[in-house]
Amino acid sequence: MRPLTAHIDLDALRHNYRQARRYAPDARAMAVLKANAYGHGSLACAHALADRASAMAVACLEEGQALRNSGIQCPIVLLEGFFELGELDTVITDGYWSVLHTRWQVEALLDRLERWPQHRVTVLVKCDSGMHRLGFAPEEVGEICRLLRSHPGVEQTLLMTHFATADTPDSPLLTSQLDTITTLQRQLDLPGCFANSPATLSVPASRHDWVRPGVMLYGVNPLEPDHALHGEIDQALKPVMTLESRIIAVRELAAGEPIGYGARHVTRHPTRVGVVACGYGDGYDRHAREGTPILVDGQRAAIAGRVSMDMLTVDITGIPDADIGSRVTLWGRDVSGAVLNVSEVAQWCDTIAYTLLTGILPRVPRQYHQVGAPDALSDDPLPDAGATGTPS
Structure with missing residues (x-):
């Protein structure tokens, strides 16, 4: 599937x-x-x-x-x-x-x-x-x-x-x-x-x-990057959605070759291109610019060319072990522990994290994970976390 x-x-x-x-x-x-x-x-x-x-x-x-x-x-x-x-x-x-x-x-x-x-x-x-x-x-x-x-x-x-x-x-x-x-x-x-x-x-x-x-x-930091608490909130919240796919094909291209619709991207040197099963028909933003980050087997790579309905292409030249079947994290926490923040991806798409998360379409299956059992936490007031409200 x-x-x-x-x-x-x-x-x-x-x-x-x-x-x-x-x-x-x-x-x-x-x-x-x-x-x-x-x-x-x-x-x-x-x-x-x-x-x-x-x-x-x-x-x-x-x-x-x-x-x-x-x-x-x-x-x-x-x-x-x-x-x-x-x-x-x-x-x-x-x-x-x-x-x-x-x-x-x-x-x-x-x-x-x-x-x-x-x-x-x-x-x-x-x-x-x-x-x-x-x-x-x-x-x-x-x-x-x-x-x-x-x-x-x-x-x-x-x-x-x-x-x-x-x-x-x-x-x-x-x-x-x-x-x-x-x-x-x-x-x-x-x-x-x-x-x-x-x-x-x-x-x-x-x-x-x-x-x-x-x-x-849902793990999205709602504060502007120049807010004094932005870094603290990044540490306090955990991403809830990880959008994950695989490389389904690899192309070896010479310098000067176009990639994708409109030939927007033209290779400047010999390039390995991974084709990923994800596109705007799934809700991934078609406006993602050249260089939009993606994780391939936990390593950062970048989109090369326009996002298609069912696929997108990524430059994997710098990841020599990447091949068909390699894990691709569009955003979220990779199994290696590496994190690609959905807000960072949203900036490359000239939008906000809300639109990316709510835009994932029904044909993308949601798979729910739960390790810890629900605890008995009620909504009674918790002990004071400190004068500034910083979590202990």
């Missing part, structure tokens, strides 16, 4: 969740599993975290129902709320926590709760503190929260926002957003759910009652 496989390390996933807990020891951690757990497989990832996550978050009800139907019992948060009135009965009766970001959602929910007096819901009121995507204006939030808190069908109201620049050091917008939302929280005396992955790791003032680790769960 075709050798391309996405290997998913569930032990690394649990390790990264624990890092979120260590950086925010007094907060509960809501594991974000939207977009098929960022391409890793939401059901497997949800069950790997089921013994420890206080809640899980998805983009929409369809994603939530897949988790519920597989046996996930913890609260499931709908990060964009509901989209149509027809979803409300399920949201209410199955105990989903819904984000509310528009007035029609608030009005529709309160109206539908009259039909279900035996049920009570938890809601998250989203404040647009400065990102200007979803949410109520700060001056509207107080009225909305008072309306919800006064309704007998609303059991719990949380205050929520999303930071636009938490990954950037010394961001004035982050300071402004944080000031806005913390002022509102003090006025309304509500639990706060503010910190995404970069804020969880680097902004202690944002952590409050709940944090929302997303891409960090």
Whole structure:
């Protein structure tokens, strides 16, 4: 069978969740599993975290129902709320926590709760503190929260926002957003759910009652390279997905020979070229530039020529032992221990790690690995990790 496989390390996933807990020891951690757990497989990832996550978050009800139907019992948060009135009965009766970001959602929910007096819901009121995507204006939030808190069908109201620049050091917008939302929280005396992955790791003032680790769960460092904590976070997180294939053919080319579509690459000297079973039909980015790094049997090599639908070509001249059957790591941790960070590959493709991970298509099989048995870690606060939140 075709050798391309996405290997998913569930032990690394649990390790990264624990890092979120260590950086925010007094907060509960809501594991974000939207977009098929960022391409890793939401059901497997949800069950790997089921013994420890206080809640899980998805983009929409369809994603939530897949988790519920597989046996996930913890609260499931709908990060964009509901989209149509027809979803409300399920949201209410199955105990989903819904984000509310528009007035029609608030009005529709309160109206539908009259039909279900035996049920009570938890809601998250989203404040647009400065990102200007979803949410109520700060001056509207107080009225909305008072309306919800006064309704007998609303059991719990949380205050929520999303930071636009938490990954950037010394961001004035982050300071402004944080000031806005913390002022509102003090006025309304509500639990706060503010910190995404970069804020969880680097902004202690944002952590409050709940944090929302997303891409960090999958081993991606969410901080910009010039951030003071970037190196520390690289050491703290473990890659969860390793995209691995094999060389299926080797060509010996003289100098001056073209490789691949458009003849973009022309050899400058006698060159050994390995043909790898992976292409944009699998989700590997076609925009990968000349020189995009790849590991061949744990050694760094580089793409030569354009990525095709089912194949790509790599210059293996400097790896004389490489041959048909040699192991190729497109990103992740090679069995030799060498690591090729998906964020580094993303830079060569002029994109971000999120798009590479979520872009891996269904024809690529996911193979799940788990060495350690799930432990009894609850979501009770952990001991203080230190004044800066650095893991011990």
